[in-house]
Amino acid sequence: MVKYFKKGVKTPEKINSNQQVKKTVEEILSQIEKGGDHALRTISRSLDSWSPDNFRLSDLQIAEIIEEVPIGTRKDILFAQEQVRNFAIKQRSTILDLEVETLPGVFLGHKNIPVEDVGCYIPGGRHPMVASSHMSIVTAKVAGVKRVIAFTPPINGAIPKATVCAMHFAGADEIYIAGGVQALAAMAFGTESIKAVDMIAGPGNAYVAEAKRQLFGIVGIDLFAGPTEILVIADDTADAEMVACDLLSQAEHGPTSAAVLITTSEKLAQETVSEIERQLKLLSTAEVAKIAWKDNGQIIIVNSDQEAVIEANSLAYEHVQILTKDPHFYLDNLTNYGALFLGPETNVTFGDKVIGTNHILPTMKAARYTGGLWVGKFLKNCTFQRCVPAASAMIGEYAVRLCELEGFAAHEAQAALRVKRYGHLL
Structure with missing residues (x-):
C-alpha cells in the first residue's frame, strides 16, 4: 500500500499558474x-x-x-x-535506410532525411x-x-x-x-x-x-521539456546524504522543479527529510531549492520494488535515479522515464553536463509516449515504393476491390488504370 510521507503543492494552485x-x-x-x-x-x-x-x-x-x-x-x-x-x-x-522486396516485383523502403x-x-x-x-x-x-x-x-x-x-x-x-x-x-x-x-x-x-x-x-x-523533474528510487541500502543530494541537484533549477523520492524504507524517508534540511543550510542556491522542495517535493513509501515500478511509471518523470541493491531490476521493468541513472556511481549531473547521453528529456508525463532528444528526432523517416509492371497489375486488382468496398471511385480508377495497362503481363 502506498503512503505519502510528504506531498507537494495543491493542484488548484498549479492549474491557476498554468492558465496564466x-x-x-x-x-x-x-x-x-x-x-x-x-x-x-x-x-x-x-x-x-x-x-x-x-x-x-x-x-x-x-x-x-x-x-x-x-x-x-x-x-x-x-x-x-x-x-x-x-x-x-x-x-x-x-538508423539505417531500407529497401526490401516484399512480394515478387514489389519494392518498399524508407530513407532517413x-x-x-x-x-x-x-x-x-x-x-x-x-x-x-x-x-x-x-x-x-x-x-x-x-x-x-x-x-x-x-x-x-x-x-x-x-x-x-x-x-x-x-x-x-x-x-x-x-x-x-x-x-x-x-x-x-x-x-x-x-x-x-x-x-x-x-x-x-x-x-x-x-x-x-x-x-x-x-x-x-x-518534445516538451519544461521545468526539470527528478525521481529517486531508493531502498534500505541507500544513504540519506546521497538521496538528499540527488534530489536537491534538480530542485535548485527553479521554484517549479519537482523532486520525488520513492522508497521501501520509512527510516530512509525520515532521514532524507532531515538531511535535506541540513544540506539546504549549506547550499548557495538554497533560496530556490527550498521553495522547489516545499512546493513540489514528495516522498512516497511503498512496500516493494514492484510497487515502486507502478508508482514510477505513473509519474513518468524526466530523470530517474536508482539507488537500490538491484538497479537492473528497474532497467528491466520501468517503461516511462526520460533517462535512467543506475546505481550510486552515476547521477543526473553526469547526464546533464558531460557523460554523453542527452539531457533534453520529456517532462510533464510526456515520457509515456516519447524518449529524449537524439539524432532520430532530427530525421524524417520517409517511405517509398516501386513496382515492376506485372506486380503493379497484381496489386492493382486488390486495390480495385478494396476501393470499391470503401466507395472511393477515383481511387478505384487509379488502380484500375494500372491493371488495364499492365494486366496482360500477369
Whole structure:
C-alpha cells in the first residue's frame, strides 16, 4: 500500500499558474508573429533589458567572445561536446535506410532525411545552461541538419560568453542573443532579419514549454521539456546524504522543479527529510531549492520494488535515479522515464553536463509516449515504393476491390488504370 510521507503543492494552485502561463505565451507569440523584429526588440527590452543593434552575433563578435573565455573552460566544453558527439554518432549508425522486396516485383523502403532548418534554444535565466548547446546543436549536426541557428538569453544584461563559446564549438550556423518565448516565436514565424526554421529544439521553463506546445504544427518540436523533474528510487541500502543530494541537484533549477523520492524504507524517508534540511543550510542556491522542495517535493513509501515500478511509471518523470541493491531490476521493468541513472556511481549531473547521453528529456508525463532528444528526432523517416509492371497489375486488382468496398471511385480508377495497362503481363 502506498503512503505519502510528504506531498507537494495543491493542484488548484498549479492549474491557476498554468492558465496564466498559457495566456502570457499566447500574447507574446501573437506580438512577434504580427510585429517581427520591432516586436522582438520591444519585448526583449521590456523583459531582458536587452536591445542591441543586431540580435545576431557577427563572426568578429563570436571570435572576440571566445578569446575572453578561459582556455581551461574551453577545453572542458570541448571534452563534453566530444562525449555527446561520440554517443550521437553511435546512435546515428543504428538508423539505417531500407529497401526490401516484399512480394515478387514489389519494392518498399524508407530513407532517413535530415530536417533542413532547426532552431535550438539554449536557456539562461538564473544560470547559463552551457550544456544545452551540446545537447541540441551537436546532435542536430550529427543528424545532418544543414542550417542550425541558436538563441540564448542575456544574463543580467550581458552576453553569456561561455554559452556562446559552446554554441560556436557545437557548430551553430547563426547565433542570436535573445531569450524566452520571444526567441522561440522569432525562430518559428521568422522576422525581417531571421529566416524561419522547420523545427525547434531545446529545454526551458514553463513558458518555453508552453510556447513549444502552442507552436507545434507551425513548426516541429523535439518534445516538451519544461521545468526539470527528478525521481529517486531508493531502498534500505541507500544513504540519506546521497538521496538528499540527488534530489536537491534538480530542485535548485527553479521554484517549479519537482523532486520525488520513492522508497521501501520509512527510516530512509525520515532521514532524507532531515538531511535535506541540513544540506539546504549549506547550499548557495538554497533560496530556490527550498521553495522547489516545499512546493513540489514528495516522498512516497511503498512496500516493494514492484510497487515502486507502478508508482514510477505513473509519474513518468524526466530523470530517474536508482539507488537500490538491484538497479537492473528497474532497467528491466520501468517503461516511462526520460533517462535512467543506475546505481550510486552515476547521477543526473553526469547526464546533464558531460557523460554523453542527452539531457533534453520529456517532462510533464510526456515520457509515456516519447524518449529524449537524439539524432532520430532530427530525421524524417520517409517511405517509398516501386513496382515492376506485372506486380503493379497484381496489386492493382486488390486495390480495385478494396476501393470499391470503401466507395472511393477515383481511387478505384487509379488502380484500375494500372491493371488495364499492365494486366496482360500477369
